[in-house]
Amino acid sequence: MASERQKKIRNFCIIAHIDHGKSTLADRLLEATGVLTEREMENQILDTMDIERERGITIKAQAVRMAYKDDNGEEYVLNLIDTPGHVDFNYEVSRSLAACEGAILVVDSTQGIEAQTLANVYLALEHNLEILPVINKIDLPSAQPDVVKKEIEDVIGVDCSDVPLISAKNGINIDAVLKSVVSVVPYPKGDVDAPLRALIFDSYYDSYKGVIVYIRVVEGSVRVGDEIRMMYTKKNFLVTEVGYMKPGGHDTCSELLAGDVGYIAASIKNVKDTRVGDTVTLVENSAKEPLPGYKKVNPMVFCGIYPADGSKYGDLRDALEKLQLNDASLTFEPESSIALGFGFRCGFLGLLHMEIIQERLEREFDFDLVTTAPSVIYKVTRTDGETFFIDNPTNLPPVAEIDSMEEPIVKATIMSPSEFVGNIMELSQERRGVYKDMSYIDEGRVILTYEMPLNEIIYDFFDALKSRTKGYASLDYELLGYKKSELVKLDIVLNGEIVDALSFIVHKDKAYTRGRRIAEKLKDTIPKQQFEIPIQACIGGKIIARETVKAYRKDVLAKCYGGDITRKKKLLEKQKEGKKRMRQVGSVEVPQEAFMSVLKLDT
Amino acid sequence: MTKTGRRLGIYIHIPFCKAKCLYCDFNSFPCRDDFIPAYFNALKREIALYAERLKGYSIETVFIGGGTPSFVDAHNIYEIIEFMKNTFEMENCYEITIETNPGTLSFDKLMAYRTVGINRISIGLQAWQNRLLSQLGRIHTVEEFIENYNFAQKAGFDNINVDLIFGIPGQTFCDWMETLEYTASLKPAHLSCYSLIIEEGTVYGTRLKKGELVPVDDEVDRKMYWHTIDKLGSLGYEHYEISNFAKEGFKCAHNMIYWKEREYIGFGAGAHSYFKGQRFNNVYDIEEYIGILNRGCSPVENPLHITKEDEMSEFVMLGLRLIEGVRVKEFGEMFDRDIFEVFRRQIESLLQRGLIEVSNGFIKLTKLGLDLANQVFVEFV
Numbered sequence: 001m002a003s004e005r006q007k008k009i010r011n012f013c014i015i016a017h018i019d020h021g022k023s024t025l026a027d028r029l030l031e032a033t034g035v036l037t038e039r040e041m042e043n044q045i046l047d048t049m050d051i052e053r054e055r056g057i058t059i060k061a062q063a064v065r066m067a068y069k070d071d072n073g074e075e076y077v078l079n080l081i082d083t084p085g086h087v088d089f090n091y092e093v094s095r096s097l098a099a100c101e102g103a104i105l106v107v108d109s110t111q112g113i114e115a116q117t118l119a120n121v122y123l124a125l126e127h128n129l130e131i132l133p134v135i136n137k138i139d140l141p142s143a144q145p146d147v148v149k150k151e152i153e154d155v156i157g158v159d160c161s162d163v164p165l166i167s168a169k170n171g172i173n174i175d176a177v178l179k180s181v182v183s184v185v186p187y188p189k190g191d192v193d194a195p196l197r198a199l200i201f202d203s204y205y206d207s208y209k210g211v212i213v214y215i216r217v218v219e220g221s222v223r224v225g226d227e228i229r230m231m232y233t234k235k236n237f238l239v240t241e242v243g244y245m246k247p248g249g250h251d252t253c254s255e256l257l258a259g260d261v262g263y264i265a266a267s268i269k270n271v272k273d274t275r276v277g278d279t280v281t282l283v284e285n286s287a288k289e290p291l292p293g294y295k296k297v298n299p300m301v302f303c304g305i306y307p308a309d310g311s312k313y314g315d316l317r318d319a320l321e322k323l324q325l326n327d328a329s330l331t332f333e334p335e336s337s338i339a340l341g342f343g344f345r346c347g348f349l350g351l352l353h354m355e356i357i358q359e360r361l362e363r364e365f366d367f368d369l370v371t372t373a374p375s376v377i378y379k380v381t382r383t384d385g386e387t388f389f390i391d392n393p394t395n396l397p398p399v400a401e402i403d404s405m406e407e408p409i410v411k412a413t414i415m416s417p418s419e420f421v422g423n424i425m426e427l428s429q430e431r432r433g434v435y436k437d438m439s440y441i442d443e444g445r446v447i448l449t450y451e452m453p454l455n456e457i458i459y460d461f462f463d464a465l466k467s468r469t470k471g472y473a474s475l476d477y478e479l480l481g482y483k484k485s486e487l488v489k490l491d492i493v494l495n496g497e498i499v500d501a502l503s504f505i506v507h508k509d510k511a512y513t514r515g516r517r518i519a520e521k522l523k524d525t526i527p528k529q530q531f532e533i534p535i536q537a538c539i540g541g542k543i544i545a546r547e548t549v550k551a552y553r554k555d556v557l558a559k560c561y562g563g564d565i566t567r568k569k570k571l572l573e574k575q576k577e578g579k580k581r582m583r584q585v586g587s588v589e590v591p592q593e594a595f596m597s598v599l600k601l602d603t
Numbered sequence: 604m605t606k607t608g609r610r611l612g613i614y615i616h617i618p619f620c621k622a623k624c625l626y627c628d629f630n631s632f633p634c635r636d637d638f639i640p641a642y643f644n645a646l647k648r649e650i651a652l653y654a655e656r657l658k659g660y661s662i663e664t665v666f667i668g669g670g671t672p673s674f675v676d677a678h679n680i681y682e683i684i685e686f687m688k689n690t691f692e693m694e695n696c697y698e699i700t701i702e703t704n705p706g707t708l709s710f711d712k713l714m715a716y717r718t719v720g721i722n723r724i725s726i727g728l729q730a731w732q733n734r735l736l737s738q739l740g741r742i743h744t745v746e747e748f749i750e751n752y753n754f755a756q757k758a759g760f761d762n763i764n765v766d767l768i769f770g771i772p773g774q775t776f777c778d779w780m781e782t783l784e785y786t787a788s789l790k791p792a793h794l795s796c797y798s799l800i801i802e803e804g805t806v807y808g809t810r811l812k813k814g815e816l817v818p819v820d821d822e823v824d825r826k827m828y829w830h831t832i833d834k835l836g837s838l839g840y841e842h843y844e845i846s847n848f849a850k851e852g853f854k855c856a857h858n859m860i861y862w863k864e865r866e867y868i869g870f871g872a873g874a875h876s877y878f879k880g881q882r883f884n885n886v887y888d889i890e891e892y893i894g895i896l897n898r899g900c901s902p903v904e905n906p907l908h909i910t911k912e913d914e915m916s917e918f919v920m921l922g923l924r925l926i927e928g929v930r931v932k933e934f935g936e937m938f939d940r941d942i943f944e945v946f947r948r949q950i951e952s953l954l955q956r957g958l959i960e961v962s963n964g965f966i967k968l969t970k971l972g973l974d975l976a977n978q979v980f981v982e983f984v
Contacts, residue, residue, distance in 0.1 A: 530956060530975065553821040556976040558798040558846050563614055563861050563875045565917065566882050566907060572920075572984040575977060 299347025928967025
């Protein structure tokens, strides 16, 4: 039975297509409820990382508590949980949604519903969330609110007669959104006297308090001094602080009760002990069953990360450790490469996750990095019957010792306007996808299901999908298992020497095309040097493609005029800087970009 | 700091031109003739500023460069040199060069130069074919060059340099052979043969970017270069610097100062100096230069302290431009260090790459090193 207190709580999130105004609306809500004054607002307060702001995507979940007084003077607590928005973080999204009772669906009045919006709506409906549509950008000349309303009613089946028509950017009708949140989103109902069950939807590391765990209390209560247990990791901790989130900080309180969204601190040293989706209960009077939906998230994509300057190896380790404090899904272990020296093999949830980590290392820690082609985990069976997993192509045994190989297969769900079905089928086939199912959501929209090798997805599948569907298609995938496959290791040989960092595993049928494309790409990326450099792509010693970088014939400043030695030196210094960014691979100088360029063969 | 005594070179920059050549990125300004009198006044002021500082220095060479120094009236040049003679110790000055362009020279002008003590004339011909000259944006024809060359000889100049350019877009190997052949037949004491560098910010640079200009293939450029070395060698010219050739006794003493890491002072807008362990330059803009000096201030900017390490690197880097190379013993005398110890890593790697060689107490560029000299120099910055 819900208490009077619970009836005054609303827990909700905002879902939207990129650029439809999610973060702007969040800012307006904070402003309207007085959490932030206009002066305090730096745009899009919830996306705290530079990368988030730049890319317009949310990577880490955030939450904020707002106080709202309605026209009758009734006071409400509104908890907004901001969710990540990318397929790499689908699991995190699902846990954030599970912490809410409702979702504001922001639709751009000039664009209508888009595929990504729909994917998120379905995810929200799966979690029984009440959908509250909001039509944004109403002040634009091209706004078509009535058309969009009808579309929402047809496609999602939600009544749109009272939909707030707003402009988040210009602060039009924001109060109507808050009113609707109170009237449409159901209040939380958990029994406050039941044993504690709280859902972890995120956590981050604070150097003073230890891990700060973001929770939604589903049942029961938790207060300072309680001994808590993480039901999956089975770790116990003593609660030192509980409270609510606000932008840029926290407000402590005495206890969190069923229905509340807040945080706990319990001198937890490692974010790995606070897994997203785990259930927090009390050691005494513990809950019998954890909350449903927990999954252990394992990295699916691996690549080598090396400092461009070999002496920075130790610093790179420190930086990775720091990032790991807030990112339990990042894994790394030392590895070495003949071409690149000492570095780390890192594991990621997906390609975006990988790019984000690389970018943060470069920006926040000021590293120059060299990264190798991403790989998935392959299962190898030797001729002697031994079976093992490899995440680094270099560790693949010689062909003669391999009996068979298996690769991870995912179920890929692609949602798209139906006009692109042909393009998607073509693309999926190119990527060795096996067609499974196609279902129409309505006349205009379709869901395609494929079984596809993960190693086809991690290259540039998502980019290719976007470009062939004008950005409309969305992608979700989940691991199905392993499947036998005709895989080969493709080696790149520069001037007669194998560059281990460029080796990768590929399906036999794809090897020729990819080998040729990589050789061509490298030819364009590697600058002329003193000697002619043959570039070869090989499979087990057999050359399948060859290109040549010609030797330079002339590199000389003919004139040094009027004694301007300084300028001459500057030109040479520039030349030297360029050289510094090169990796010496045998006798060949390879620019860092070369290692990444092999990834983006479509562009 | 050099220990060879207080010798000094003087460079004087004359930034005026009749027209800017399309490949030119030097500090030169056509159509600014109205500034000429004020500019020469400013030059005198600048020279006067150094009267005290150069006490005890003996000027050995003067190089008047541009722009086109021969473009301005000869009395300007005359007065500047007279002014310097009155200000500095010039007794031992044995080389005074002036850069000239065909089309701006006359017999009278040359006589005036001669009278004031100029003893070396450098003439910018660049190419023997009028179609190439007009394509380069030069204001003269080859016929005017021949006429001017004869004037110079008649005026009594025996030390004449001719500047030539190879690797010009549209220039064939035969064009270059012809240029060399005809120029050499005039028997100038000195020849400078530069491989054209198309610089950003020039008309050529813009055309190159737009794809309107097809640069000469490196292969052809090098064929021209090595032909030059063979041809001029057979005619008795010594190839003594990457781009410079001289009859015996006629190396450009002023340029040798640059290659030998010795001191020089540059007067004029954008002129560069190396003096008392510092490299610095004057402001580039003519008006700004004049304005500063009219206020009695110094036009110097960008002073850069040259440490002992810098000096050693520069000594090697610049010295390697000379065909004879860097004398190992000279390095030892100058810096009290062994060059093989200071630059062991660089020398070993360059030897291994076949870009330099060590022989008879000199470290010098190999033939390959001449083509790829930047690869060598870059090791020393």
